[in-house]
Amino acid sequence: MxxxxxxxxxxxxxxxxxxxxxxxxxxxxxxxxxxxxxxxxxxxxxxxxxxxVQSLGSNLLTVNVTGRGAQTSLSYDEVLTLQEKPGIDAVAPVVSSRVTVKAGNKNTEVTVEGTDASYETVRDFHAQEGRFLLPIDVQFRQKVALLGASTAEELFGFVSPLNNYVQINGIPFKVVGVLEEKGDSMSGANDEKVIIPISTAERILASPGVRTIYVQAESPEQVEMAEAQLEAMLTKKFKGDEDSYRIFNQQDLLxxxxxxxxxxxxxxxxxxxxxxxxxxxxxxxxxxxxxxxxxxxxxxxxxxxxxxxxxxxxxxxxxxxxxxxxxxxxxxxxxxxxxxxxxxxxxxxxxxxxxxxxxxxxxxxxxxxxxxxxxxxxxxxxxxxxxxxx
Amino acid sequence: MKSESPGPLIRIEGLSKWYQMGGETIKALDCVSLTVYQGDFVAIIGPSGSGKSTLMNMIGCLDVPTEGSYRLDGVEISAMNDNQLADIRNTKIGFIFQGFNLLPKLTAIENVELPLIYRGVPTRKRKAMAMDALEKVGLGERMHHRPSELSGGQQQRVAIARALAANPPILLADEPTGALDTKTGKEVLEMIQHINGQGHTIVLITHDLSIAQQAKRVIRIQDGKLYEDWSDAG
Structure with a gap:
């Protein structure tokens, strides 16, 4: 058969x-x-x-500083020195806090991030309208702000918020840009925030000192080198206390x-x-x-x-x-x-x-x-x- | 028809079959001998319990003897394994059962084709052979009917066609008229006689003397022993 x-x-x-x-x-x-x-x-x-994870920006390292004793943060200038270290391409320090943002009769509770111009490249986060922060904004403590896509919609509806004013903790800021939509990711809601110059933020938030730093390595191969540099610097700063900071590596996260x-x-x-x-x-x-x-x-x-x-x-x-x-x-x-x-x-x-x-x-x-x-x-x-x- | 084989078709010598039943040995067949030649028509008659079915199982190569020798068409059967027996059944024996034993889900022609499938005959040739066999039993018109759509007599004729299709040297009929009324039984018997007339060797097993007497030779079986009944030979 x-x-x-x-x-x-x-x-x-x-x-x-x-x-x-x-x-x-x-x-x-x-x-x-x-x-x-x-x-x-x-x-x-x-x-x-x-x-x-990759959309957060390639070669990205995130440093969170919790501090040791009275020393709970780094200063902006200290962070900027990191830029000179081998393997590190750019750093974007962030000072952040929850604030109430008001525009006209509408207000909303969002995260405000004080940072500088390098944030745009390091986080790969651009303005869809208007412009991003410029070095001059930081230098002269300009009261300018970029709104996240959701925040902009919430405060201004479908009207362009450019050149309008928002009040952050009662202080008027001129809106110079709206951030592109990124959706939610593991670092939280990307579209519900306000970005202002770091120097201005240190003043109005009354919390000088950088607790979050985004660091861009020169290339994926350089990530480890950059991480080692950061570690060396932070360990020295916090006198060998390794618990006072954490470095997140994009690759580890992935x-x-x-x-x-x-x-x-x-x-x-x-x-x-x-x-x-x-x-x-x-x-x-x-x-x-x-x-x-x-x-x-x-x-x-x-x-x-x-x-x-x-x-x-x-x-x-x-x-x-x-x-x-x-x-x-x-x-x-x-x-x-x-x-x-x-x-x-x-x-x-x-x-x-x-x-x-x-x-x-x-x-x-x-x-x-x-x-x-x-x-x-x-x-x-x-x-x-x-x-x-x- | 194949008739060149010089010796007898069936040669049974000193064949016994014992069964163990509850610690007791039952001799279903007790040292029997039987010789059947090409073209013969042998009826084996006996009451139930006489060893009739056991003898049929032996002749039909469905079972092997405990003792003795059985040569079918010159080949010794008694020491064969299951697969060899299956081969012998396929090529040497055509079964006609009392209950027809057709497969209900297959049509008449598919039933007839079955032994040819197991023999490995290619499709076209197989269909031709099956049609041929069905025409021989007068069922050329009802080839594509299922058994349930056929009368008892027609079903038994399909079974005969199935037995004939593979063109085996022996047709083994076990009470072929047992499940039929007298009239169709007679028709089926006539057909078997007709087939015998064409040169097929037939071994018929029955308990009915009137049917047995249609055969050329009648052999009685009683308590596992065989007695040839020459007086009734036609």
Missing amino acids: NMYQGIKMALGSIMSNKLRAFLTMLGIMIGVASVISLVSLGQGSTQKVTEQ ESVSSVNSTLTMMLSGIAGISLLVGGIGIMNIMLVSVTERTREIGIRKAIGAKKRDILFQFLIESVVLSGLGGLIGVALGVGGAYAIGHFSDTSVVFSWDVTLLSFGFSLFVGIFFGLFPANKAANLKPIEALRFE
Whole structure:
């Protein structure tokens, strides 16, 4: 008996009981579909987070200073000396605080960040309207401000806020620019803030001293060098107390994010894999029932000359066709489902062929593995006893 | 028809089959001997429990003897394994069962094709052979009907066609008229006689003397022993 005949026979017997075949396949279908869609979603979110982290600016290092004793911050001038260190391209010191910003009769509570012109390049954060801070603003403590996209909308609606005035803690500031939209990222809401010159901020916030520094390394290869330079400087400043500052490396952040994500993906696909396994047990169950039901058929086939391997083959093909068909439908559902989720919600979906092939292959393997026992049972039936079976 | 084989088609010598049942040994067949030649029509008659079915299982190569020798078409069967027996059944024996034993989900022609599939006959040739066999039993018109759409007599004729299709040297009929009314039973029997007339060797197993008497030779089986009944030979 050849392969073609075997597959034809198996299809015939599957088609003769469609509802049962469908229910048997359901487990595999759900398993494959969930593996594919969950992994697509997981990879999608990994990619999105990675993009977000990278959008913060490449080669970025973030320094948070908590201080030691009375020394809780660095001065602006101290920070600027960092710029001369090898490996460091630019530094953007930030003095920040929560303030109430008022425009006309509207007011809102936002974060105000006092910084200088290098913030634009270091954070890769530009003005979509107007201009960014200039060195001269810092030098002369100008009362100028850039509004985040959301803050601008909240305070001015759809009217351009340029050249209008906002009051920060009661002091009027001229709006010189609106920042581009960046969306939320791990460093918080990017669009709800106000940027003013650092020198002005130190005055009005009554909290002189820089606690956050964004540092841009000269190149990705120089990040470690820059980090070492920062560490040397800060350790010296805080007399060897390593707990008084923290340096965040973009690369470390990326790695930890992607490792969290891959753990999640692994877990999800593990759960989905278990459902595939359960689907396989369902197939074995139905195949065993089918073997018992068809004992007489097996007896007839054996009497007219079917060999052990013919019967084994027949039932094995049946279970593989069941699981394979279930797998195919599952692939369609999984891919379709992933795209549908990607389309109807703002979750990003990254579809991967590897996972699709892998889960389809696994469904075939489940068919073989769980079909083997029932098929073997059928093949080993004695023809006389099988013929006598009613 | 294949008739060149010089020796007897079936040569059974000193064949016994024992069953263990609850610690007791039952001798279903007790040292029986039987020789059947090409073109013969042998009826084996006996009451139930006489060892009739066991003998049929032996002749049909569905089971192997405990003791003794069985040569079918010159080949020793008694020491064969399952796969070899399956091969022998496929090529040497055509079964006709009491309950027809057709596969209900297959059409008449698909049922007839079945032994040819297991023999590995290519599709086109197989279809031709199956059609041929169905036409021989007068069912050329009903090839694509399922067993449930056929009458009992027609079903048994499909079964005969299935037995004939592979062109085996022996047709083994186990109570072929048992599930049929008298009239169709007679028709089926006539068909079997007709097939015998074409040169097929037939071994028929029955408990009905009137049916057995249609055969050329009648062999009685009683308590696991065989008695040749020459007086009834046609």
